[in-house]
Amino acid sequence: MIFNSLDFALFLPIVFVLYWFVVAKSLTLQNGLIVIASYVFYGWWDWKFLTLILFSSIVDYTVGLEMKKASAPLRRKALLWTSIGVNLGFLGFFKYYNFFIENFQSAFSLFGTEIAVNTLNIILPVGISFYTFQTLSYSIDVYREKIEPTRDFIAFSAFVSFFPQLVAGPIERATNLLPQFYKKRVFSYEKAADGMRQILWGLLKKMVIADNCAEYANLIFNHSENYSGSTLLLGALFFTFQIYGDFSGYSDIAIGTSRLFGFHLNRNFAYPYFSRNIAEFWRRWHISLSTWFRDYVYIPLGGSKGGTGMKIRNTFIIFIVSGFWHGANWTFIVWGILNALYFLPLLLTNKNRNYLNTVAEDRWFPSLRELVQIGITFLLTAIAWIFFRAENITHGVEYIASMFSGSLFSYPEVMSVKVLLLVMCCLVIEWLGRHYEHALAHLPTAFPLMVRWIIYGGFVVLLFYFTGKQQQFIYFQF
Numbered sequence: 001m002i003f004n005s006l007d008f009a010l011f012l013p014i015v016f017v018l019y020w021f022v023v024a025k026s027l028t029l030q031n032g033l034i035v036i037a038s039y040v041f042y043g044w045w046d047w048k049f050l051t052l053i054l055f056s057s058i059v060d061y062t063v064g065l066e067m068k069k070a071s072a073p074l075r076r077k078a079l080l081w082t083s084i085g086v087n088l089g090f091l092g093f094f095k096y097y098n099f100f101i102e103n104f105q106s107a108f109s110l111f112g113t114e115i116a117v118n119t120l121n122i123i124l125p126v127g128i129s130f131y132t133f134q135t136l137s138y139s140i141d142v143y144r145e146k147i148e149p150t151r152d153f154i155a156f157s158a159f160v161s162f163f164p165q166l167v168a169g170p171i172e173r174a175t176n177l178l179p180q181f182y183k184k185r186v187f188s189y190e191k192a193a194d195g196m197r198q199i200l201w202g203l204l205k206k207m208v209i210a211d212n213c214a215e216y217a218n219l220i221f222n223h224s225e226n227y228s229g230s231t232l233l234l235g236a237l238f239f240t241f242q243i244y245g246d247f248s249g250y251s252d253i254a255i256g257t258s259r260l261f262g263f264h265l266n267r268n269f270a271y272p273y274f275s276r277n278i279a280e281f282w283r284r285w286h287i288s289l290s291t292w293f294r295d296y297v298y299i300p301l302g303g304s305k306g307g308t309g310m311k312i313r314n315t316f317i318i319f320i321v322s323g324f325w326h327g328a329n330w331t332f333i334v335w336g337i338l339n340a341l342y343f344l345p346l347l348l349t350n351k352n353r354n355y356l357n358t359v360a361e362d363r364w365f366p367s368l369r370e371l372v373q374i375g376i377t378f379l380l381t382a383i384a385w386i387f388f389r390a391e392n393i394t395h396g397v398e399y400i401a402s403m404f405s406g407s408l409f410s411y412p413e414v415m416s417v418k419v420l421l422l423v424m425c426c427l428v429i430e431w432l433g434r435h436y437e438h439a440l441a442h443l444p445t446a447f448p449l450m451v452r453w454i455i456y457g458g459f460v461v462l463l464f465y466f467t468g469k470q471q472q473f474i475y476f477q478f
Contacts, residue, residue: 016260060156216238319343
């Protein structure tokens with residue numbers, strides 16, 4: 001089931017009514033309803049893969065309890081590696097088996113030896129990378145004694161399968177989300193109204209911005225050899241805003257939906273395209289994944305505390321692993337390496353912690369220096385996104401080479417003023433709301449009620465009038 005579907009438009013109010021008006025007196029029943037709703041939500045795509053979520057939940061629940069009982073360090077470590085092995089084993093098989101087999105064959109063929117190893121027709125379970133990392137955070141945090149293992153299997157199952165963020169995040173930590181299933185939830189009109197505003201903004205970014213950009217990005221990328229440099233540049237820009245509107249839109253809908261049920265999910269995007277350098281960009285883009293890799297991979301490797309060699313090594317590891325997490329294709333690894341190369345100069349000159357504040361914090365407009373910084377950061381990000389979208393490395397290299405050819409300054413063959421204006425409007429709205437959790441959060445204090453309803457009505461009209469051809473959420477494939 002996807003957020004921008006009629007199925008979800010019917011599913012959400014039914015679950016909402018049952019949650020607040022039928023089972024509201026019992027915390028266990030509320031949590032049980034969330035588990036059932038989450039399994040229906042996921043099973044709508046393919047019910048057979050529900051066994052993976054259930055099995056993963058049972059393994060990590062049991063591991064957590066056994067770690068609490070165990071006193072011997074070796075036994076605790078063995079239990080932790082059981083959880084890691086099961087979760088990453090599933091992820092590795094479904095997502096990377098064919099990738100490794102194909103590259104294994106290619107490696108031997110370089111030396112003139114042909115080996116026959118069959119690949120499998122494997123269907124990748126939607127969202128497996130997200131819920132795998134979520135359950136792993138529980139096992140690791142129990143091992144580190146940052147959280148007590150739960151004995152409430154229903155609450156734990158609800159944490160693992162929580163439908164708003166099950167398929168594409170945010171990747172929640174057990175330390176934040178799991179305790180919320182132990183506490184009685186009380187309906188808050190203010191939180192629910194804010195959740196609805198965030199859902200509306202997420203739908204606009206997905207259905208108006210991302211889906212319209214996708215139409216032109218797909219056309220240009222799929223036939224890139226036929227277009228001039230200026231058209232290829234537009235294609236890169238369309239995809240840059242497609243992936244942002246698509247993924248941040250999903251996160252907004254997930255966070256807003258969670259608020260309707262009395263839950264708080266961590267922020268996943270913080271206006272990343274207003275970043276002044278790449279380090280700031282990575283503090284603002286897919287925050288839940290960036291911080292996951294930081295806490296569970298980068299810091300255990302030594303972080304940036306060692307010598308220059310260790311800093312360089314750890315930076316490349318974290319970005320390459322992040323790229324590989326996104327998919328079994330060398331293009332994602334190149335994308336990770338590019339971002340590591342962007343990031344390293346800032347790390348080595350101790351400038352990676354600059355710009356912790358909001359750009360133009362006390363001003364309406366950025367300074368000329370900030371505008372240049374934002375422009376350079378955006379351009380570097382857009383170039384890296386080309387590899388993220390390209391079919392293979394050769395396609396990505398040829399795309400960039402053709403883009404920066406002499407035809408870069410010609411008039412583009414493919415142009416959509418409508419889509420560019422929609423993107424500009426989106427940027428203006430986000431710029432005005434950049435100090436807040438989401439772009440529409442400040443409306444209640446900025447405008448009287450009547451004006452707000454006119455704005456909401458206008459957004460709904462935009463939603464129906466400018467809705468592009470429905471595209472699947474990009475991050476479903478991860």
